[in-house]
Amino acid sequence: MLNFLPAPLVGLIASLLLALNALFWVPVLLLFSCVKLLLPIKAVRLLIDPLLLHIAETWIAGNSGWMRLTQRTSWDVQGVEGLNYRSWYLVNCNHQSWVDILVLQHLFNRRIPLLKFFLKQQLIWVPVMGLAWWALEFPFMRRHSEEFLKKHPEMRGKDQATTRKACEKFALIPTSVMNFLEGTRFTPAKHQRQQSPYKHLLKPKVGGMALALNAMGDKFQAILDVTIVYPDGAPAFWQFLTGKLKRVIVRVRSLPIPQHLVQGDYAGDPAVREAYQQWAQQMWADKDAQIEALISRSNQRVGPP
DSSP: OOOSHHHHHHHHHHHHHHHHHHHHHHHHHHHHHHHHHOOHHHHHHHHHHHHHHHHHHHHHHHHOOOHHHHHHOEEEESTTTOOOOTTEEEEEEEEOTHHHHHHHHHHHTTTBBBBBEOOOOOGGSSSHHHHHHTTOOEEEEOOOOHHHHOOGEEEETTHHHHHHHHHHHTTSSSOOOEEETTOOOOHHHHHHHHHHHHSSSOOOOOOOHHHHHHHTTTTEEEEEEEEETTOOOOOOHHHTTTTTOOOEEEEEEEEOOHOOOOOOOOTHHHHHHHHHHHHHHHHHHHHHHHHHHHHHHHHHHOOOO
């Protein structure tokens, strides 16, 4: 509705609405999280956790509201029908921009349980949002380089322990565990540095997904494999705020849980690791081909999106 305004003004309005929405809901989240912290018993958790999720979903709905107000985006979405809000999902997606997170939240809000992301430890210090992620019990991971782990082998299992502990909490109420299999945002420089065999994707990193499947495989209804394509190029966050995201293509497919892998010891069994890698590489090859087809089809369209 406001897209007729100059782009910098649209960006300013969107930024203000984004900030006000967060500043309103984060204190509410913190209030109820502190109650849960002071009364660390299961009965209180089972009472407070659904309330926290409802608050977060209302917050996301507010973000969707200002997105509709400030953006004129064409959404081409398939595969979100028939999802179960009362179940557990492992959600996997390609990663190109911080905008991906708003796209995913916008599409899945109240269709499936709240998306829970595994975050870098440093993100807990992000003003306002770090507190919100803490209140919603998003797991914070300390990711160390291989060189650091060689010097400090005692740290090698810390992230696995964090993942398992988080998954134990996720198992109490319906949750969607979000995983970017690439581990970082796609850029041409990273693609070249990795010598990735895929045209549109970085190499998949399977460890986090394997741990989540091992810890919660009996809970997950399915893996939701999400593909996001920006036909006009992946937007920077400011470009998105200023209303320059004209087209988004999203495809969602529901994949069965690989039961032959769920009970395997990914960390300790090389054969299991190899099986996981082959499974992920096939999924990634299919996704790469899908992205290529979607881009090609989009480029053949005539007229404005």
